[in-house]
Amino acid sequence: MLRITNLNAFYDNVHALKDISLEIQKGEIVSLIGSNGAGKTSTLSCITGLVGVRSGTIHYKGKNITNVPAHKIVRLGISLSPEGREVFPGLTVAENLKLGRYSKKENTITTNTTYERVYTLFPRLKERTLQIAGTLSGGEQQMLAIARALMSEPELLLLDEPSLGLAPNIVLMLFELIKEINKQGVTILLVEQNANLALSISNRAYVLETGRIALSGTSENLLHDANIKKAYLGSV
Ligand SMILES: Nc1ncnc2c1ncn2[C@@H]1O[C@H](COP(=O)(O)OP(=O)(O)O)[C@@H](O)[C@H]1O
Ligand SMILES: [Mg+2]
Structure with a gap:
Protein backbone atom coordinates (compact mmCIF):
# COMPACT_ATOMS: atom_id res chain seq x y z
CA MET A 1 0.00 0.00 0.00
CA LEU A 2 2.86 2.35 0.87
CA ARG A 3 6.45 2.08 -0.27
CA ILE A 4 9.16 4.54 0.75
CA THR A 5 12.47 4.16 -1.07
CA ASN A 6 15.78 5.81 -0.08
CA LEU A 7 14.08 8.87 1.34
CA ASN A 8 16.20 11.86 2.36
CA ALA A 9 14.85 14.99 4.01
CA PHE A 10 16.48 18.09 5.47
CA TYR A 11 15.59 21.04 7.68
CA ASP A 12 17.94 23.64 6.17
CA ASN A 13 21.24 21.82 6.55
CA VAL A 14 20.06 19.33 9.20
CA HIS A 15 19.89 15.92 7.51
CA ALA A 16 16.83 14.57 9.36
CA LEU A 17 16.07 11.44 7.28
CA LYS A 18 18.86 9.38 5.75
CA ASP A 19 17.98 6.83 3.09
CA ILE A 20 14.81 5.65 4.77
CA SER A 21 13.12 2.69 3.09
CA LEU A 22 10.00 1.02 4.40
CA GLU A 23 6.81 -0.57 3.18
CA ILE A 24 3.34 -1.24 4.47
CA GLN A 25 0.99 -3.90 3.12
CA LYS A 26 -2.75 -3.37 3.03
CA GLY A 27 -4.36 -4.43 6.31
CA GLU A 28 -1.20 -4.27 8.42
CA ILE A 29 -0.35 -2.35 11.56
CA VAL A 30 3.28 -1.32 11.12
CA SER A 31 5.08 0.56 13.86
CA LEU A 32 7.90 3.02 13.55
CA ILE A 33 9.73 3.24 16.85
CA GLY A 34 12.71 5.22 18.08
CA SER A 35 13.70 7.76 20.66
CA ASN A 36 13.00 11.46 20.68
CA GLY A 37 14.52 13.20 17.65
CA ALA A 38 15.04 9.98 15.66
CA GLY A 39 12.97 11.23 12.72
CA LYS A 40 9.58 9.57 13.27
CA THR A 41 7.46 12.69 12.86
CA SER A 42 9.62 13.83 9.93
CA THR A 43 8.86 10.54 8.16
CA LEU A 44 5.12 11.10 8.59
CA SER A 45 5.51 14.73 7.47
CA CYS A 46 7.16 13.58 4.24
CA ILE A 47 4.30 11.15 3.56
CA THR A 48 1.66 13.81 4.20
CA GLY A 49 3.42 16.46 2.14
CA LEU A 50 4.18 18.75 5.08
CA VAL A 51 7.96 18.43 4.72
CA GLY A 52 9.71 18.38 1.36
CA VAL A 53 11.52 15.25 0.16
CA ARG A 54 15.06 16.02 -1.08
CA SER A 55 15.61 12.65 -2.74
CA GLY A 56 13.98 9.24 -2.84
CA THR A 57 10.36 8.31 -3.52
CA ILE A 58 7.07 7.60 -1.79
CA HIS A 59 4.54 5.40 -3.60
CA TYR A 60 0.98 4.88 -2.41
CA LYS A 61 -1.13 2.20 -4.08
CA GLY A 62 1.34 2.22 -6.96
CA LYS A 63 1.16 5.98 -7.48
CA ASN A 64 4.15 8.25 -6.94
CA ILE A 65 3.08 10.72 -4.25
CA THR A 66 6.50 12.20 -3.49
CA ASN A 67 6.10 15.91 -2.66
CA VAL A 68 2.37 15.87 -3.42
CA PRO A 69 0.82 18.69 -1.32
CA ALA A 70 -0.97 17.86 1.94
CA HIS A 71 -4.55 18.62 0.88
CA LYS A 72 -4.23 16.19 -2.04
CA ILE A 73 -2.76 13.47 0.17
CA LYS A 98 -16.53 18.35 10.87
CA LEU A 99 -13.11 19.83 10.06
CA GLY A 100 -11.80 16.30 9.56
CA ARG A 101 -14.39 15.95 6.83
CA TYR A 102 -13.37 19.04 4.82
CA SER A 103 -11.72 17.02 2.05
CA LYS A 104 -14.97 15.19 1.21
CA LYS A 105 -17.61 16.63 -1.05
CA GLU A 106 -20.80 17.34 0.89
CA ASN A 107 -23.10 14.34 0.90
CA THR A 108 -25.38 14.18 3.92
CA ILE A 109 -26.03 10.45 3.81
CA THR A 110 -22.41 9.31 3.68
CA THR A 111 -21.35 12.04 6.10
CA ASN A 112 -23.94 10.87 8.63
CA THR A 113 -22.78 7.28 8.18
CA THR A 114 -19.23 8.36 8.93
CA TYR A 115 -20.28 10.27 12.07
CA GLU A 116 -22.20 7.17 13.21
CA ARG A 117 -19.19 4.94 12.60
CA VAL A 118 -16.85 7.27 14.50
CA TYR A 119 -19.29 7.78 17.38
CA THR A 120 -19.77 3.99 17.62
CA LEU A 121 -16.02 3.57 18.00
CA PHE A 122 -15.80 6.46 20.47
CA PRO A 123 -19.04 6.62 22.51
CA ARG A 124 -17.29 9.01 24.94
CA LEU A 125 -17.14 11.56 22.13
CA LYS A 126 -20.79 11.03 21.27
CA GLU A 127 -21.70 11.93 24.85
CA ARG A 128 -19.66 15.10 24.48
CA THR A 129 -20.51 16.37 20.98
CA LEU A 130 -21.18 19.92 22.20
CA GLN A 131 -18.31 20.07 24.70
CA ILE A 132 -15.48 22.48 23.92
CA ALA A 133 -12.47 20.33 22.93
CA GLY A 134 -10.05 22.26 25.15
CA THR A 135 -11.97 21.09 28.23
CA LEU A 136 -11.68 17.36 27.38
CA SER A 137 -9.23 15.14 29.27
CA GLY A 138 -5.95 14.20 27.53
CA GLY A 139 -7.29 10.76 26.65
CA GLU A 140 -10.49 12.21 25.21
CA GLN A 141 -8.50 14.74 23.17
CA GLN A 142 -6.42 11.87 21.78
CA MET A 143 -9.63 10.03 20.86
CA LEU A 144 -10.86 13.18 19.17
CA ALA A 145 -7.64 13.55 17.17
CA ILE A 146 -7.97 9.96 15.92
CA ALA A 147 -11.71 10.34 15.32
CA ARG A 148 -11.10 13.54 13.34
CA ALA A 149 -8.55 11.69 11.19
CA LEU A 150 -11.14 8.96 10.53
CA MET A 151 -13.72 11.49 9.29
CA SER A 152 -12.03 11.54 5.87
CA GLU A 153 -12.51 7.73 5.64
CA PRO A 154 -8.77 6.98 5.20
CA GLU A 155 -7.42 3.69 3.90
CA LEU A 156 -4.09 4.47 5.58
CA LEU A 157 -4.11 6.06 9.03
CA LEU A 158 -0.92 7.61 10.42
CA LEU A 159 -0.80 7.85 14.21
CA ASP A 160 1.94 10.01 15.75
CA GLU A 161 2.59 9.05 19.39
CA PRO A 162 -0.99 8.37 20.50
CA SER A 163 0.18 7.21 23.96
CA LEU A 164 2.15 10.36 24.78
CA GLY A 165 1.37 11.79 28.21
CA LEU A 166 -1.56 9.47 28.94
CA ALA A 167 -2.12 7.25 31.99
CA PRO A 168 -1.45 3.52 31.39
CA ASN A 169 -5.10 2.44 31.71
CA ILE A 170 -6.18 5.08 29.17
CA VAL A 171 -3.39 3.98 26.83
CA LEU A 172 -4.54 0.34 26.98
CA MET A 173 -8.09 1.36 26.14
CA LEU A 174 -6.87 3.54 23.27
CA PHE A 175 -4.73 0.75 21.84
CA GLU A 176 -7.72 -1.62 21.89
CA LEU A 177 -9.53 0.98 19.77
CA ILE A 178 -6.58 1.20 17.38
CA LYS A 179 -6.78 -2.58 16.92
CA GLU A 180 -10.52 -2.30 16.30
CA ILE A 181 -10.00 0.44 13.67
CA ASN A 182 -7.50 -1.85 11.94
CA LYS A 183 -9.97 -4.78 12.08
CA GLN A 184 -12.50 -2.55 10.31
CA GLY A 185 -10.10 -2.44 7.35
CA VAL A 186 -7.88 0.59 7.97
CA THR A 187 -4.15 0.07 7.44
CA ILE A 188 -2.11 1.75 10.18
CA LEU A 189 1.36 3.26 10.52
CA LEU A 190 1.90 3.70 14.25
CA VAL A 191 4.67 6.00 15.45
CA GLU A 192 5.65 5.49 19.08
CA GLN A 193 8.43 6.12 21.55
CA ASN A 194 6.78 3.44 23.66
CA ALA A 195 8.33 0.51 21.80
CA ASN A 196 6.90 -2.25 23.97
CA LEU A 197 3.39 -1.03 23.47
CA ALA A 198 3.78 -0.46 19.72
CA LEU A 199 5.36 -3.89 19.20
CA SER A 200 2.55 -5.52 21.18
CA ILE A 201 -0.11 -4.49 18.65
CA SER A 202 1.76 -4.29 15.32
CA ASN A 203 2.54 -6.94 12.73
CA ARG A 204 5.93 -5.51 11.78
CA ALA A 205 8.14 -2.67 12.90
CA TYR A 206 10.99 -0.42 11.87
CA VAL A 207 13.43 1.10 14.36
CA LEU A 208 14.70 4.61 13.57
CA GLU A 209 17.98 5.85 15.02
CA THR A 210 19.14 9.39 14.26
CA GLY A 211 17.42 9.47 10.89
CA ARG A 212 18.27 5.94 9.75
CA ILE A 213 16.41 2.65 9.85
CA ALA A 214 18.58 0.67 12.26
CA LEU A 215 16.49 -2.51 12.40
CA SER A 216 13.29 -3.96 11.05
CA GLY A 217 11.33 -7.18 11.29
CA THR A 218 8.23 -8.77 12.68
CA SER A 219 7.13 -7.18 15.93
CA GLU A 220 7.28 -10.62 17.53
CA ASN A 221 10.97 -11.00 16.68
CA LEU A 222 11.84 -7.43 17.65
CA LEU A 223 10.13 -7.87 21.03
CA HIS A 224 12.60 -10.67 21.75
CA ASP A 225 15.64 -8.99 20.19
CA ALA A 226 18.31 -8.37 22.84
CA ASN A 227 19.50 -5.09 21.28
CA ILE A 228 15.99 -3.71 21.13
CA LYS A 229 15.38 -4.75 24.70
CA LYS A 230 18.52 -2.97 25.82
CA ALA A 231 17.94 0.19 23.82
CA TYR A 232 14.18 0.62 23.95
CA LEU A 233 12.37 -1.72 26.29
CA GLY A 234 14.20 -0.93 29.49
CA SER A 235 15.49 -4.45 30.11
CA VAL A 236 18.23 -6.82 28.90
N1 LIG B 1 10.91 22.15 12.10
C1 LIG B 1 12.16 21.72 12.31
N2 LIG B 1 13.23 22.50 12.07
C2 LIG B 1 14.49 22.05 12.26
N3 LIG B 1 14.80 20.82 12.69
C3 LIG B 1 13.79 19.99 12.94
C4 LIG B 1 12.41 20.38 12.77
N4 LIG B 1 11.62 19.33 13.09
C5 LIG B 1 12.45 18.34 13.46
N5 LIG B 1 13.74 18.72 13.37
C6 LIG B 1 14.91 17.89 13.67
O1 LIG B 1 14.85 16.71 12.89
C7 LIG B 1 15.20 15.56 13.65
C8 LIG B 1 14.05 14.56 13.67
O2 LIG B 1 12.97 15.13 14.40
P1 LIG B 1 11.54 14.43 14.48
O3 LIG B 1 11.18 13.89 13.17
O4 LIG B 1 10.61 15.40 15.11
O5 LIG B 1 11.84 13.22 15.49
P2 LIG B 1 10.86 12.31 16.36
O6 LIG B 1 9.48 12.51 15.86
O7 LIG B 1 11.38 10.93 16.15
O8 LIG B 1 11.02 12.75 17.77
C9 LIG B 1 15.62 16.08 15.02
O9 LIG B 1 17.01 16.25 15.02
C10 LIG B 1 14.90 17.40 15.12
O10 LIG B 1 15.62 18.30 15.95
MG1 LIG C 1 7.81 13.12 16.85
Missing part, protein backbone atom coordinates in the same frame (compact mmCIF):
# COMPACT_ATOMS: atom_id res chain seq x y z
CA VAL A 74 -5.92 13.47 2.33
CA ARG A 75 -8.07 13.04 -0.79
CA LEU A 76 -5.98 10.03 -1.80
CA GLY A 77 -6.98 8.29 1.44
CA ILE A 78 -4.12 9.01 3.86
CA SER A 79 -4.95 10.72 7.13
CA LEU A 80 -2.84 11.84 10.11
CA SER A 81 -3.51 12.04 13.82
CA PRO A 82 -0.68 14.42 14.72
CA GLU A 83 1.77 14.36 17.61
CA GLY A 84 0.39 16.39 20.52
CA ARG A 85 -3.20 15.80 19.24
CA GLU A 86 -3.64 19.38 17.96
CA VAL A 87 -7.39 19.46 18.37
CA PHE A 88 -8.93 22.91 17.95
CA PRO A 89 -9.35 23.79 21.65
CA GLY A 90 -11.97 26.52 21.19
CA LEU A 91 -14.26 24.40 19.00
CA THR A 92 -16.69 21.68 20.07
CA VAL A 93 -16.12 17.97 19.54
CA ALA A 94 -18.61 17.98 16.64
CA GLU A 95 -16.93 20.99 15.01
CA ASN A 96 -13.52 19.32 15.27
CA LEU A 97 -14.94 16.24 13.58
Whole structure:
Protein backbone atom coordinates (compact mmCIF):
# COMPACT_ATOMS: atom_id res chain seq x y z
CA MET A 1 0.00 0.00 0.00
CA LEU A 2 2.86 2.35 0.87
CA ARG A 3 6.45 2.08 -0.27
CA ILE A 4 9.16 4.54 0.75
CA THR A 5 12.47 4.16 -1.07
CA ASN A 6 15.78 5.81 -0.08
CA LEU A 7 14.08 8.87 1.34
CA ASN A 8 16.20 11.86 2.36
CA ALA A 9 14.85 14.99 4.01
CA PHE A 10 16.48 18.09 5.47
CA TYR A 11 15.59 21.04 7.68
CA ASP A 12 17.94 23.64 6.17
CA ASN A 13 21.24 21.82 6.55
CA VAL A 14 20.06 19.33 9.20
CA HIS A 15 19.89 15.92 7.51
CA ALA A 16 16.83 14.57 9.36
CA LEU A 17 16.07 11.44 7.28
CA LYS A 18 18.86 9.38 5.75
CA ASP A 19 17.98 6.83 3.09
CA ILE A 20 14.81 5.65 4.77
CA SER A 21 13.12 2.69 3.09
CA LEU A 22 10.00 1.02 4.40
CA GLU A 23 6.81 -0.57 3.18
CA ILE A 24 3.34 -1.24 4.47
CA GLN A 25 0.99 -3.90 3.12
CA LYS A 26 -2.75 -3.37 3.03
CA GLY A 27 -4.36 -4.43 6.31
CA GLU A 28 -1.20 -4.27 8.42
CA ILE A 29 -0.35 -2.35 11.56
CA VAL A 30 3.28 -1.32 11.12
CA SER A 31 5.08 0.56 13.86
CA LEU A 32 7.90 3.02 13.55
CA ILE A 33 9.73 3.24 16.85
CA GLY A 34 12.71 5.22 18.08
CA SER A 35 13.70 7.76 20.66
CA ASN A 36 13.00 11.46 20.68
CA GLY A 37 14.52 13.20 17.65
CA ALA A 38 15.04 9.98 15.66
CA GLY A 39 12.97 11.23 12.72
CA LYS A 40 9.58 9.57 13.27
CA THR A 41 7.46 12.69 12.86
CA SER A 42 9.62 13.83 9.93
CA THR A 43 8.86 10.54 8.16
CA LEU A 44 5.12 11.10 8.59
CA SER A 45 5.51 14.73 7.47
CA CYS A 46 7.16 13.58 4.24
CA ILE A 47 4.30 11.15 3.56
CA THR A 48 1.66 13.81 4.20
CA GLY A 49 3.42 16.46 2.14
CA LEU A 50 4.18 18.75 5.08
CA VAL A 51 7.96 18.43 4.72
CA GLY A 52 9.71 18.38 1.36
CA VAL A 53 11.52 15.25 0.16
CA ARG A 54 15.06 16.02 -1.08
CA SER A 55 15.61 12.65 -2.74
CA GLY A 56 13.98 9.24 -2.84
CA THR A 57 10.36 8.31 -3.52
CA ILE A 58 7.07 7.60 -1.79
CA HIS A 59 4.54 5.40 -3.60
CA TYR A 60 0.98 4.88 -2.41
CA LYS A 61 -1.13 2.20 -4.08
CA GLY A 62 1.34 2.22 -6.96
CA LYS A 63 1.16 5.98 -7.48
CA ASN A 64 4.15 8.25 -6.94
CA ILE A 65 3.08 10.72 -4.25
CA THR A 66 6.50 12.20 -3.49
CA ASN A 67 6.10 15.91 -2.66
CA VAL A 68 2.37 15.87 -3.42
CA PRO A 69 0.82 18.69 -1.32
CA ALA A 70 -0.97 17.86 1.94
CA HIS A 71 -4.55 18.62 0.88
CA LYS A 72 -4.23 16.19 -2.04
CA ILE A 73 -2.76 13.47 0.17
CA VAL A 74 -5.92 13.47 2.33
CA ARG A 75 -8.07 13.04 -0.79
CA LEU A 76 -5.98 10.03 -1.80
CA GLY A 77 -6.98 8.29 1.44
CA ILE A 78 -4.12 9.01 3.86
CA SER A 79 -4.95 10.72 7.13
CA LEU A 80 -2.84 11.84 10.11
CA SER A 81 -3.51 12.04 13.82
CA PRO A 82 -0.68 14.42 14.72
CA GLU A 83 1.77 14.36 17.61
CA GLY A 84 0.39 16.39 20.52
CA ARG A 85 -3.20 15.80 19.24
CA GLU A 86 -3.64 19.38 17.96
CA VAL A 87 -7.39 19.46 18.37
CA PHE A 88 -8.93 22.91 17.95
CA PRO A 89 -9.35 23.79 21.65
CA GLY A 90 -11.97 26.52 21.19
CA LEU A 91 -14.26 24.40 19.00
CA THR A 92 -16.69 21.68 20.07
CA VAL A 93 -16.12 17.97 19.54
CA ALA A 94 -18.61 17.98 16.64
CA GLU A 95 -16.93 20.99 15.01
CA ASN A 96 -13.52 19.32 15.27
CA LEU A 97 -14.94 16.24 13.58
CA LYS A 98 -16.53 18.35 10.87
CA LEU A 99 -13.11 19.83 10.06
CA GLY A 100 -11.80 16.30 9.56
CA ARG A 101 -14.39 15.95 6.83
CA TYR A 102 -13.37 19.04 4.82
CA SER A 103 -11.72 17.02 2.05
CA LYS A 104 -14.97 15.19 1.21
CA LYS A 105 -17.61 16.63 -1.05
CA GLU A 106 -20.80 17.34 0.89
CA ASN A 107 -23.10 14.34 0.90
CA THR A 108 -25.38 14.18 3.92
CA ILE A 109 -26.03 10.45 3.81
CA THR A 110 -22.41 9.31 3.68
CA THR A 111 -21.35 12.04 6.10
CA ASN A 112 -23.94 10.87 8.63
CA THR A 113 -22.78 7.28 8.18
CA THR A 114 -19.23 8.36 8.93
CA TYR A 115 -20.28 10.27 12.07
CA GLU A 116 -22.20 7.17 13.21
CA ARG A 117 -19.19 4.94 12.60
CA VAL A 118 -16.85 7.27 14.50
CA TYR A 119 -19.29 7.78 17.38
CA THR A 120 -19.77 3.99 17.62
CA LEU A 121 -16.02 3.57 18.00
CA PHE A 122 -15.80 6.46 20.47
CA PRO A 123 -19.04 6.62 22.51
CA ARG A 124 -17.29 9.01 24.94
CA LEU A 125 -17.14 11.56 22.13
CA LYS A 126 -20.79 11.03 21.27
CA GLU A 127 -21.70 11.93 24.85
CA ARG A 128 -19.66 15.10 24.48
CA THR A 129 -20.51 16.37 20.98
CA LEU A 130 -21.18 19.92 22.20
CA GLN A 131 -18.31 20.07 24.70
CA ILE A 132 -15.48 22.48 23.92
CA ALA A 133 -12.47 20.33 22.93
CA GLY A 134 -10.05 22.26 25.15
CA THR A 135 -11.97 21.09 28.23
CA LEU A 136 -11.68 17.36 27.38
CA SER A 137 -9.23 15.14 29.27
CA GLY A 138 -5.95 14.20 27.53
CA GLY A 139 -7.29 10.76 26.65
CA GLU A 140 -10.49 12.21 25.21
CA GLN A 141 -8.50 14.74 23.17
CA GLN A 142 -6.42 11.87 21.78
CA MET A 143 -9.63 10.03 20.86
CA LEU A 144 -10.86 13.18 19.17
CA ALA A 145 -7.64 13.55 17.17
CA ILE A 146 -7.97 9.96 15.92
CA ALA A 147 -11.71 10.34 15.32
CA ARG A 148 -11.10 13.54 13.34
CA ALA A 149 -8.55 11.69 11.19
CA LEU A 150 -11.14 8.96 10.53
CA MET A 151 -13.72 11.49 9.29
CA SER A 152 -12.03 11.54 5.87
CA GLU A 153 -12.51 7.73 5.64
CA PRO A 154 -8.77 6.98 5.20
CA GLU A 155 -7.42 3.69 3.90
CA LEU A 156 -4.09 4.47 5.58
CA LEU A 157 -4.11 6.06 9.03
CA LEU A 158 -0.92 7.61 10.42
CA LEU A 159 -0.80 7.85 14.21
CA ASP A 160 1.94 10.01 15.75
CA GLU A 161 2.59 9.05 19.39
CA PRO A 162 -0.99 8.37 20.50
CA SER A 163 0.18 7.21 23.96
CA LEU A 164 2.15 10.36 24.78
CA GLY A 165 1.37 11.79 28.21
CA LEU A 166 -1.56 9.47 28.94
CA ALA A 167 -2.12 7.25 31.99
CA PRO A 168 -1.45 3.52 31.39
CA ASN A 169 -5.10 2.44 31.71
CA ILE A 170 -6.18 5.08 29.17
CA VAL A 171 -3.39 3.98 26.83
CA LEU A 172 -4.54 0.34 26.98
CA MET A 173 -8.09 1.36 26.14
CA LEU A 174 -6.87 3.54 23.27
CA PHE A 175 -4.73 0.75 21.84
CA GLU A 176 -7.72 -1.62 21.89
CA LEU A 177 -9.53 0.98 19.77
CA ILE A 178 -6.58 1.20 17.38
CA LYS A 179 -6.78 -2.58 16.92
CA GLU A 180 -10.52 -2.30 16.30
CA ILE A 181 -10.00 0.44 13.67
CA ASN A 182 -7.50 -1.85 11.94
CA LYS A 183 -9.97 -4.78 12.08
CA GLN A 184 -12.50 -2.55 10.31
CA GLY A 185 -10.10 -2.44 7.35
CA VAL A 186 -7.88 0.59 7.97
CA THR A 187 -4.15 0.07 7.44
CA ILE A 188 -2.11 1.75 10.18
CA LEU A 189 1.36 3.26 10.52
CA LEU A 190 1.90 3.70 14.25
CA VAL A 191 4.67 6.00 15.45
CA GLU A 192 5.65 5.49 19.08
CA GLN A 193 8.43 6.12 21.55
CA ASN A 194 6.78 3.44 23.66
CA ALA A 195 8.33 0.51 21.80
CA ASN A 196 6.90 -2.25 23.97
CA LEU A 197 3.39 -1.03 23.47
CA ALA A 198 3.78 -0.46 19.72
CA LEU A 199 5.36 -3.89 19.20
CA SER A 200 2.55 -5.52 21.18
CA ILE A 201 -0.11 -4.49 18.65
CA SER A 202 1.76 -4.29 15.32
CA ASN A 203 2.54 -6.94 12.73
CA ARG A 204 5.93 -5.51 11.78
CA ALA A 205 8.14 -2.67 12.90
CA TYR A 206 10.99 -0.42 11.87
CA VAL A 207 13.43 1.10 14.36
CA LEU A 208 14.70 4.61 13.57
CA GLU A 209 17.98 5.85 15.02
CA THR A 210 19.14 9.39 14.26
CA GLY A 211 17.42 9.47 10.89
CA ARG A 212 18.27 5.94 9.75
CA ILE A 213 16.41 2.65 9.85
CA ALA A 214 18.58 0.67 12.26
CA LEU A 215 16.49 -2.51 12.40
CA SER A 216 13.29 -3.96 11.05
CA GLY A 217 11.33 -7.18 11.29
CA THR A 218 8.23 -8.77 12.68
CA SER A 219 7.13 -7.18 15.93
CA GLU A 220 7.28 -10.62 17.53
CA ASN A 221 10.97 -11.00 16.68
CA LEU A 222 11.84 -7.43 17.65
CA LEU A 223 10.13 -7.87 21.03
CA HIS A 224 12.60 -10.67 21.75
CA ASP A 225 15.64 -8.99 20.19
CA ALA A 226 18.31 -8.37 22.84
CA ASN A 227 19.50 -5.09 21.28
CA ILE A 228 15.99 -3.71 21.13
CA LYS A 229 15.38 -4.75 24.70
CA LYS A 230 18.52 -2.97 25.82
CA ALA A 231 17.94 0.19 23.82
CA TYR A 232 14.18 0.62 23.95
CA LEU A 233 12.37 -1.72 26.29
CA GLY A 234 14.20 -0.93 29.49
CA SER A 235 15.49 -4.45 30.11
CA VAL A 236 18.23 -6.82 28.90
N1 LIG B 1 10.91 22.15 12.10
C1 LIG B 1 12.16 21.72 12.31
N2 LIG B 1 13.23 22.50 12.07
C2 LIG B 1 14.49 22.05 12.26
N3 LIG B 1 14.80 20.82 12.69
C3 LIG B 1 13.79 19.99 12.94
C4 LIG B 1 12.41 20.38 12.77
N4 LIG B 1 11.62 19.33 13.09
C5 LIG B 1 12.45 18.34 13.46
N5 LIG B 1 13.74 18.72 13.37
C6 LIG B 1 14.91 17.89 13.67
O1 LIG B 1 14.85 16.71 12.89
C7 LIG B 1 15.20 15.56 13.65
C8 LIG B 1 14.05 14.56 13.67
O2 LIG B 1 12.97 15.13 14.40
P1 LIG B 1 11.54 14.43 14.48
O3 LIG B 1 11.18 13.89 13.17
O4 LIG B 1 10.61 15.40 15.11
O5 LIG B 1 11.84 13.22 15.49
P2 LIG B 1 10.86 12.31 16.36
O6 LIG B 1 9.48 12.51 15.86
O7 LIG B 1 11.38 10.93 16.15
O8 LIG B 1 11.02 12.75 17.77
C9 LIG B 1 15.62 16.08 15.02
O9 LIG B 1 17.01 16.25 15.02
C10 LIG B 1 14.90 17.40 15.12
O10 LIG B 1 15.62 18.30 15.95
MG1 LIG C 1 7.81 13.12 16.85
